[in-house]
Amino acid sequence: MDRRIPMDRRIPMDRRIPMDRRIPVDRRIPVDDRTGRRIVPETIRRSDRAPENRYGNRPTMKDVAARAGVGLKTVSRVVNGEPGVTPETERRVQEAIDALGFRRNDSARVLRKGRTASIGLVLEDLADPFYGPLSRAVEEVARAHGALLINGSSAEDPDREQELALALCARRVDGLVIIPAGDDHRYMEPELKAGVATVFVDRPAGKIDADCVLSDNFGGARDGVAHLIAHGHRRIGFVGDMPRIHTAAERLRGYRAAMEDAGIPVEDSWMSLGVTDPERVRRAAEEMLSGPSPVTAIFAGNNRVTVTVIRVLAEQSRPVALVGFDDIELADLLQPGVTVVAQDAATLGRTAAERLFRQLDGTLVTPERIELPTRLITRGSGELPPAD
Amino acid sequence: MDRRIPMDRRIPMDRRIPMDRRIPVDRRIPVDDRTGRRIVPETIRRSDRAPENRYGNRPTMKDVAARAGVGLKTVSRVVNGEPGVTPETERRVQEAIDALGFRRNDSARVLRKGRTASIGLVLEDLADPFYGPLSRAVEEVARAHGALLINGSSAEDPDREQELALALCARRVDGLVIIPAGDDHRYMEPELKAGVATVFVDRPAGKIDADCVLSDNFGGARDGVAHLIAHGHRRIGFVGDMPRIHTAAERLRGYRAAMEDAGIPVEDSWMSLGVTDPERVRRAAEEMLSGPSPVTAIFAGNNRVTVTVIRVLAEQSRPVALVGFDDIELADLLQPGVTVVAQDAATLGRTAAERLFRQLDGTLVTPERIELPTRLITRGSGELPPAD
DNA sequence: CCTGGATCTGACAACGTTGTCCAGGCTCTA
DNA sequence: TAGAGCCTGGACAACGTTGTCAGATCCAGG
Structure with a gap:
């Protein structure tokens, strides 16, 4: 992991030169x-x-x-x-x-002036509906402070995240909001030292001390799973992302905690970790539904997984309960409505951006880690009784 | 409408100065x-x-x-x-x-160099799921050309669109992709003359000659409505956005054309134009469903309207057919699945960005207007027979 | 030891803007 | 009418980088 830092400094700082070649000769x-x-x-x-x-x-x-x-x-x-x-x-x-x-x-x-009146946003994927409102909220705050927002997607690639963040620093943005893809952000150290305001959102910074604004992933997941347990479920599946992603790890921890609190031992076959593409999520879900001790409920770890799981459940003959992390549009119109643990993407973005500007005007000095609460929205799918 | 141009030039070019005041004194x-x-x-x-x-x-x-x-x-x-x-x-x-x-x-x-290796994207609303993939596609192309993408939302406000576009020009972006909110883009004339590559997407440029990449809104809407007619409907409602928005106007035109082709006179009470907030769309839809000559089918003019209409139809006792413009996530999981006229946001963005870079390297000179085809996706709601 | 060439290095002037400071013109008062 | 003070306008030097060009260094060959 350490390799990235020295590497970067050695890499020609200029991956943008291809552009230059395009200048009409x-x-x-x-x-x-x-x-x-x-x-x-x-x-x-x-x-x-x-x-x-x-x-x-x-x-x-x-x-x-x-x-x-x-x-x-x-x-x-x-x-x-x-x-x-x-x-x-x-x-x-x-x-x-x-x-x-x-x-x-x-x-x-x-x-000449030394300030650019612009801030950067490095996010994971603009096309993910979760990040739209977040990005928009950051933009609104930036605008209120008279700053322009420059953003780019890391596509969940740590190297690309670093490349982008540093490119933005080279443009001398006044501050940076980062939704981390990687877990080592020591590459930002010189920038922090140089006074670039920085806030990490959604996932914490790795190996450096910096401002973070997160959702209560652990608590949210625990509550969601507890909700299923309260409705009588004991064999509950967990479909989540790679545990190297902080949010995924926290949600998994919440799942385990809820199960443990209820004294339910978790079976390995109930868990799918790190599988993300729809086809394989589908297969994983089908397996935990048909295994030797089939689950009666599923906790889905993020919006994309939830969508796939919904599709799978729609094909089942027996009703299977579902609680998903992240709200999804039209969740209330499905049959049954989808119960979710919702995070407030807009508040996440707004909070982060506001902290950024407070760093910039000097009101804020010590890095903090802020956790925003999640909200359980019951719509039906999470209240189905177990069909054994 | 003309007022905007002289106005802008007079407005202090610097709405960003509030930022400067924040420099720690x-x-x-x-x-x-x-x-x-x-x-x-x-x-x-x-x-x-x-x-x-x-x-x-x-x-x-x-x-x-x-x-x-x-x-x-x-x-x-x-x-x-x-x-x-x-x-x-x-x-x-x-x-x-x-x-x-x-x-x-x-x-x-x-x-020093004169080129920034960055392009700007002015879009309507980052939080709208339609623009996520579009923005992402533009970014991918930019990245492939070694350029950074700077973007901002106009929030459907023509003044803000202009402000943003010009701010980006002041930063000397090499090119600009604009999703217009307004219908007068003469403010871009000096920029075009100065060599800023520019492509308008989704909606055409107003009052200037520039590259445009659009969906075939007219044809798509006409096909969608014709689809309903083919399934026996004659009283078909149209719920759309303000006709001052080009896409909305084109879709309305498509609706009228399909009706006329079938020899069906359109009644005013079947149409809702320019109503956008969910509550009022809901009321408008309810009215056309309960009026003196109630509609048996509705054509919804965009993704947001479609969602609201779905909610209304879910509450109706009789089945009402629905075709929506723009695809929506989970459309296939609803009962019935939602039939839509889909545009390909990613292709729209990619095409625009590619034209932009072709302008930059000199391959492209004469402005063109490109229309991309739409695709009718049948899922059930559009194939319901009329319930008279 | 010198010459010629190749290679490497650095002085300097831009790029377009803003901050500083001074000059000149004006008004107002004594 | 002179002097003080204000207002307006402009010359100039930065900001941090890159392109140009010429100087310095080195080596081989005569």
Whole structure:
């Protein structure tokens, strides 16, 4: 695991260079394929190429100033709404801006000012419905603080998470909200030290001391399983994700705790861990339903697993109880309605983002680990009695 | 509608300044609240404040160079993996980089190089499950081209869309994928002229000539309604969004076309347009089901409306047929399964992003309007016979 | 020992913006 | 009318990086 840290530093920091190659090469200049491009005299090369790969030759404040017949700084003042410019001058400058289609270059601004007014969000998968509201909540908070949100998906790949987080740091985001894919975040240490505000959400940071905002995965799962036990079930299956993922591990722990509290020994055949693709989840569920001691209820460890399990249960002849972790849309319209342990993705995101900005304005200093409660929503599937 | 353009140019371009105020002010310097801050001598002010609001004082290439005992440019070469550095020198530089926790400042890099290797995505609502896969697809393409994706939600507000798009342009994204909220995009004209690659998705650009990637909303809706007609329905309701939204208008047009093709006159009481919040959609649906000439089938104009209509239909005593535009998760598990006209959000996003990069590398020049076909997925609700 | 070439290194000037500071013009008061 | 004070505008130097170009170093061959 340690290998990642030294590795990264050694890897060329620039995986983005492929992009650069796409800059339209000036085709008007004939090139000697052999040794270089000595065919064309310097002067032409210079004057000809420069505008080509620059922002399509956008006007700068200097251009605006020239056109308006004022000084550079005056244009800056107008653009930023600073005081100290006569209405008449302002009008002239404004006219020039409109005429030239000038837009301030924020890269230069950031370079000069030192703050980017943007924060980054590294999440697992934008296409997962759980992360939509979370991302949206973070964006709303960012917006309220006048910051732009830059986000990317790690696709559950620790290396990609690291790559993305560091790329965002290189862009000098003021802060970073990370939904971890990996379990070692020491790569963020130099960044933290350099003052990049950082909050981990949904899953805790690994091997570093940082702010975390989590759901009470353990308690939620325990309550969900206890709910099934309260309705008379004893043989309860658990279908979950890889235990190396913190949330999955916690939920598994909650399941075990509830079973233990009720004095029910857990059989191995009741558990499916780390199987995620629908086809294999399906097979795992079918097995625990048809094994030597078939389960009468299933606790599904996350939204995607729940959906697959619902499909399997719909095909069974006998009713099987189900409680899922994470709410899913239309859960109330199914027959029976799906009982779930719901986490509030939006609150998770909002809380994290707010902590981030409190770090930024200095209100917050010591890293904390916050756990938000989950909520059991009964809709029918979790209240089915065992069909033995 | 025209007002927006001149307005924007006049609005201080900088709604982000609230952020700047949050920069920790140097508290060690006593300040005369009256007139300014003349209390402290120049020298201290300078040397003391500068590091404070700069990126938490991050090391620069200069620092690395000093520590490694090499020139600035040599560090640059190492960081970018350029040739022409002895292994020994490279090692020394690398050591200094690790020791100082240096990370290249991409703002400066962008300023110098002129390309940002990032593209922007302005979408309507990240929390809408339709946009998750679309956004993800755009990101994958961007990634394949070595670019970072920056995105934001317009929340269906034209002003916010414009604000966001222009903010992204100010950051000098190389290109922009826009899911329009408004219908006037002339504000993008200077940007287009300046060479910002731009593709509109899901809805067409308004009042400018630009690349668009759309679903065949008209054809899809027409087919969906024709499907209901083919199953014997004549009194068919339409629940849709505001016709000022292009997709909504097209789907309405498709509905009308199908009805006209079948020679069925449409009654006003069968249509609900522009009502979006669940409570009012519910009332609208109930009305068309209980009016003087009650509908026997409903065509729902988008995923959110469909969900609400499903709820309403579930409460009806008689079966009512339903076809929805946009697929929804779990549609197949409901009783009956929900028949939908599905658009492929991922393909929409991928196509748009690919066109964007083709614009960037110069392969693409003339703006086009691409319409992707939709697909009718029959699951039961659309095949119910009319219950008169 | 010198020359020529190849290789490696560093000084310097941009990139577009903003902060600082000073100059010039104005108004107001003594 | 002079002097003080304010307002407006502009010159200039940074910010951290990269492209250019020339200088330094090294080695082989004469």
